[in-house]
Amino acid sequence: MSPTNRTVVVTGIGATTPLGGDAASTWEGLVAGKSGAGPLTQEWAADQAVRIAAQIAVDPSEVLPRPQARKLDRSAQFALIAAQEAWADAGFTARAGEPQSSAADAAGTVNPDRLGAVIASGIGGVTTLLDQYDVLKEKGVRRVSPHTVPMLMPNGPSANVGLYVGARAGVHTPVSACASGAEAIGYAIEMIRTGRADVVVAGGTEAAIHPLPIAAFGNMMAMSKNNDDPEGASRPYDKARDGFVLGEGAGVIVLESAEHAAARGARVYAEAVGQGISADAHDIVQPEPAGRGIAAALSHLMDSTDLDPAEIVHVNAHATSTPAGDIAELKALRQVFGDHADHFAVSATKSMTGHLLGGAGGVESVATVLALYHRIAPPTINVENLDPEAEANADVVLGEARKLPVEGRIAALNDSFGFGGHNVVLAFRSV
Template sequence: MAVQESVVVTGVGALSPLGGDAGALWDALMAGRSGVRRLDAGWAGQVPVSLAAPVTADLTDRLGRVRARSLDRVQQMALLAAGEAWSDAGAPLVPPERFAVVFGSGVGGVITLLNQHDVLRESGSRHISPHSITMFMPNGAATAISLALGARAAVHTPVSACASGAESIALGLDVIRTGRADVVVCGGAEAAIHPLPLAAFDAIRALSRYSGAPEDASRPFDRDRDGFVLGEGAGALVLESASHAAARGCPAYAELAGAGYSADAYHAVRPEPGGDGAARAMRAVLHDAGEDPAAVVHVNAHATATPLGDRAEAAALRAVLPAAGRVPVSATKSMTGHLLGAAGAVEAIVTVLSTCAGRAPASPTLRRLDDDIDLDVVRDGPRTLRRGLALSNSFGFGGHNVALAFRPAGPRGPERSLPNRY
């Protein structure tokens, strides 16, 4: 069997509730700052929840008014994150036929869809935007990136709820491994802070109704957690075959060592209580990476702060990692909120930067660890990490489970330090 070539991360880009680029995201996580805010939109009184984690960067200013008008908010954020990642990777010179885009979203341009329905109902069909179709189609973000950067090898859009961003990265890994492309821009985006999604999530008791300080609302693994805080954002990574990156002298942040998938086939929104599906995804990623569970030195958990979800993930980690109680676990939704289809991509970026910097973010909202969790959740400030394998977990409604594994790039190619902007 031929030796499988390594795939490395050479660029990252992000828009999140913590700031307008990946550097701002990292700085805020290291400082323990939260992006959760009280809703102040005119429609806020229509929904029973009062908190969200929005992106506050001025997207129109960065894109230009004309360009922004033809893009849904999810596409605007995806395009900006992808542009940052592309520049961060040094804008690789790659033939368009060897360059692909894999970019997912849980719901696509849902704000355009809902707003244009209001226009139709209130003003009639003649007032519908001619951009509506391209703005609300689920593959709109991937399309916008492909058009902007000129990717012709392939353009894919995984739609797997909250696992969409992670599944996009996993598919990007496969695209390079199978020789279909040398370079892939991959990730995920979501923009669904709107009364209908908020009301719908609240109807199934998924959202936190915390009434205290907004920054304390998202409480993964805490005994008193009561649901997630809806956020928005986008995360993009540039993946390259290690040989392609080395040939152009580009150092890597980390190696994408493997990906693992599974399905619960248990319930449309509830996880399998014992975490069996999540555990199978983690075992699959270890097998794909050719690593033993003892190699894992850090886990960036999915950890949405729902009572059932956190408990199931903790059970899965204990089942897969014999030393789970001694492996540092980060729960970054404590600060970002839940970014849905963007979550897996943004959290993969955090895992990559943690691997590169040797530091794991803490969870500032964790006051009292749930007795059923029994994990070494990082709190009271960032934690120094040993070199080794890091896992990033993502699980989505529908029973989608995706685990990604990253390791330091040093032994397999030029290694990159965090830029000064971090």
């Protein structure tokens, strides 16, 4: 097989989300239809129009040593926790290039020059930037942390993950708003497919639950103001949906060439088939209403891979719970796949996790891979009155998880879109 057409597989997963501190508890929450949203009880939230969010289930302070955590922005803390889990889950026991403690450990090694990291963030170290500015104003120049710049850099999470695993093939940080995490995984697939790397740790992270982002999103009418019912506020496809619920966390997967994974006897969750990318060229925040840009990304995916439409049985939709965006995505699926779209079990997992912005594509890729691995599609919760346009264009998994076909090879899509008109679609396939 030529180095420009290598098969890419998923061998490790990790997550820390509003549903749980690892991938297993997050998946359990998704299948159970659990909401991670709740009230914001911080003192600063009292004056906000939006007083709800989906906050992390397990605080990084419970996982990372304090001396390490204090040098990392919250977004980097999330990314490192998820990457550590994914790295261990893939069977790697030490930093690349370091001596192994046993022959068994040596079987799980990777050449650091063939190892990459691609971790995205849509906003980066915003909490560090804003908090340290407050320190500057209130306590003076000398009290500003000397770690501020490496903490606030958008590439900080990727750099710290790269340092953790010992990646030398390249460490990258795509920034495409809410499509960032998916774009990171797509970039990682291409790093392996084109021969730049054998293994890449990839995903997305975000930590933006802070007074300024909450106020800004609230004032632009992007977030739900259903403060009296936090758990029911994120309601994709419901006729009464009124915006997203801001979430935080990270999702990371380990991607590997099939040859490399086979040589070390790694467990394989799924094949990472490829990506489709486009841009709307329509508006800085509003999606193109007919879904043309999304359709272009889907078409790019199908034209550039060997994926058969008949294999696709599941879609983890972007579906943020906004009036315009939810329907545009479904129209695009119908436009590209026609009657095949009737066979897609569509899940909107942001109804449970909230919207993790640049971390969404990472967490939702973990969910998509596990849906294939366990052959079950998570539900979309909080839908009391299904929008007729949604009903006409998709088979939404409502209320309870749904079993996927148990026989044969099946595939699933993970859709991610972002402010600026960024569209990224990833495809995974069972093995």
